[in-house]
Amino acid sequence: MTLAHRLRAAGMQPTILEAAPQSGGLAASQSIGGYTWDRFYHVILLSDRHLLALLDELGLASRLHWGVTRTGFYTDDTLYSMSDSLEFLRFPPLGLVDKARLAGTILYASRVKDWRPLESISVSEWLIRLSGRRTFERIWLPLLKSKLGDNYKNASAAFIWAIIARLYAARRSGLKREMFGYVEGGYDTILRRFRERLDATGVEMVCGQPVTAIHDVGGEAEVCLQGGERRLFDKVVLTISCPRVAAVCPQLSDAERERLNRVVYQGIICGSMLVRKPLANYYVTNITDAWVPFTAVIEMTSLVDRERFDGLSLVYLPRYVTQSDRAWLASDQELWEENLRALERMYPHFDRGDVVATQMSRVRDMLAVSTLGYSDHLLPPLATSLPNVYVANSAQIANGTLNVEETVTLANQQAEALRSHFRAGVPARA
Numbered sequence: 001m002t003l004a005h006r007l008r009a010a011g012m013q014p015t016i017l018e019a020a021p022q023s024g025g026l027a028a029s030q031s032i033g034g035y036t037w038d039r040f041y042h043v044i045l046l047s048d049r050h051l052l053a054l055l056d057e058l059g060l061a062s063r064l065h066w067g068v069t070r071t072g073f074y075t076d077d078t079l080y081s082m083s084d085s086l087e088f089l090r091f092p093p094l095g096l097v098d099k100a101r102l103a104g105t106i107l108y109a110s111r112v113k114d115w116r117p118l119e120s121i122s123v124s125e126w127l128i129r130l131s132g133r134r135t136f137e138r139i140w141l142p143l144l145k146s147k148l149g150d151n152y153k154n155a156s157a158a159f160i161w162a163i164i165a166r167l168y169a170a171r172r173s174g175l176k177r178e179m180f181g182y183v184e185g186g187y188d189t190i191l192r193r194f195r196e197r198l199d200a201t202g203v204e205m206v207c208g209q210p211v212t213a214i215h216d217v218g219g220e221a222e223v224c225l226q227g228g229e230r231r232l233f234d235k236v237v238l239t240i241s242c243p244r245v246a247a248v249c250p251q252l253s254d255a256e257r258e259r260l261n262r263v264v265y266q267g268i269i270c271g272s273m274l275v276r277k278p279l280a281n282y283y284v285t286n287i288t289d290a291w292v293p294f295t296a297v298i299e300m301t302s303l304v305d306r307e308r309f310d311g312l313s314l315v316y317l318p319r320y321v322t323q324s325d326r327a328w329l330a331s332d333q334e335l336w337e338e339n340l341r342a343l344e345r346m347y348p349h350f351d352r353g354d355v356v357a358t359q360m361s362r363v364r365d366m367l368a369v370s371t372l373g374y375s376d377h378l379l380p381p382l383a384t385s386l387p388n389v390y391v392a393n394s395a396q397i398a399n400g401t402l403n404v405e406e407t408v409t410l411a412n413q414q415a416e417a418l419r420s421h422f423r424a425g426v427p428a429r430a
Contacts, residue, residue, distance in 0.1 A: 048404075071083050210226040221233050279297060
C-alpha cells in the first residue's frame with residue numbers, strides 16, 4: 001500500500017492485486033469476541049520515523065497514544081520483573097559478571113552502525129564472544145531457539161543486532177524506559193484510512209484475487225488471476241514472499257529461482273485471547289523455559305486501555321516455528337489446549353474459565369532469516385531478468401528483523417529506486 005501510494009504520487013497509475021479478502025498483510029485486523037483489533041501484536045516506537053511520517057500524512061498523528069510499559073522474564077518456572085536497572089541487578093539466574101557482560105552486549109550492539117560485517121559471523125559465535133558462554137546458554141540460546149528454532153544455527157549476528165538496536169531505540173533518554181505507542185482502534189484504523197486515501201487518489205485495489213502466474217510479454221507484463229482473468233500492465237512489482245515469486249514467475253532464470261528458494265523463512269502461529277483478568281500486566285514476558293509452547297506472552301492491554309475491550313484483557317501467545325515444525329499439523333483446538341495448560345502452570349491465578357474468546361492465526365512465510373552472507377548471496381534484487389517484472393518484499397530487509405517501520409521504510413526506498421528504473425519511460429499502469 002505504501003509502495004502504491006508513493007508511485008501514484010510520482011505520476012503512475014498503480015493497481016494493487018491482493019490475494020487476501022482485505023489488504024494489510026501481517027498488519028491486518030481480526031474480530032475477536034465482538035471486538036476488532038490487530039491479528040498479530042504491533043506497537044509503534046518513538047524512533048519509527050518513516051511510519052510516524054506516514055501516519056501524519058494520513059491525518060492520524062493526533063490519534064496516537066504513548067505509554068511506558070513493563071517487561072517480564074520467565075525462567076526456571078519463575079516469573080521475574082525486568083523493567084528497570086535495579087530489577088536487572090536483582091535477577092537471580094545470572095551472576096554479577098554475567099549481568100555485566102549481558103548489559104555490555106546490549107549497549108555495544110545499540111551503538112553498532114555498520115551491521116554488514118555482522119553478516120559474516122554466526123549469531124552464536126558473536127553472542128558467546130560478547131556475553132560469555134554461560135550467559136549465552138542461560139539467556140540468549142533459549143531466546144534464539146524460541147524465535148528461530150533450529151534456524152538459529154544458520155543465522156548471522158545481524159539478526160540479533162537488529163532486534164537489540166530497535167528495542168534500545170524505544171527507551172527514552174535518561175529514564176531508559178520503553179515507550180510504546182498505538183493508534184486508536186489499532187491497525188484497523190490505519191488501514192481503513194489508508195484505503196480511503198488510495199481510493200481518493202485513484203489507486204485501484206482488487207482483493208480476494210490470488211495471482212497464479214506472471215509472464216513478461218515484450219513491452220508489458222501479463223498477470224493471470226485465480227478466477228481465470230488475465231490483465232496487462234506496463235510493469236509488475238511483486239511484494240510476495242520469495243518462494244511465491246519463484247512459483248508465479250516461470251520465466252525467471254534457473255539461477256534466480258534457485259536463489260529465491262534458498263531464502264529461509266520462519267513462520268508464526270499466534271494465538272490471541274480475551275480474558276477477564278490480566279495475567280501479570282507486563283507488555284512482553286520473555287520466556288526461556290523450553291517446555292513452554294509459545295515464545296512470549298504479550299499483554300496488549302498493558303498498553304492499550306482495557307476499556308477498549310470493556311474491561312477485558314487482550315493477550316497474544318506467539319510461537320515462531322520452522323517450516324517443518326509439528327505445530328503446523330496441529331488443530332487450533334490442540335494448540336489452545338497446549339497454551340492453556342502452560343498458562344495454568346505459569347500463572348497460578350489463571351483460570352481457563354475466564355477466557356472469553358480465542359483466535360489462532362498462522363503465516364508460513366513470515367520472516368526471511370538473516371543467514372550468513374545473506375546480503376551477498378540471497379537478498380533478492382529489485383530488478384529481475386524479466387524487463388517488466390520487479391521484486392520489493394520483506395526479504396530485502398537485510399538485517400533480519402521485521403516490523404511495520406522497516407516495511408514502510410523499504411517501500412519508500414524501493415519506490416524511489418523504481419522511479420529511477422522507470423525514468424526512461426514512465427509507465428501508465430504498474
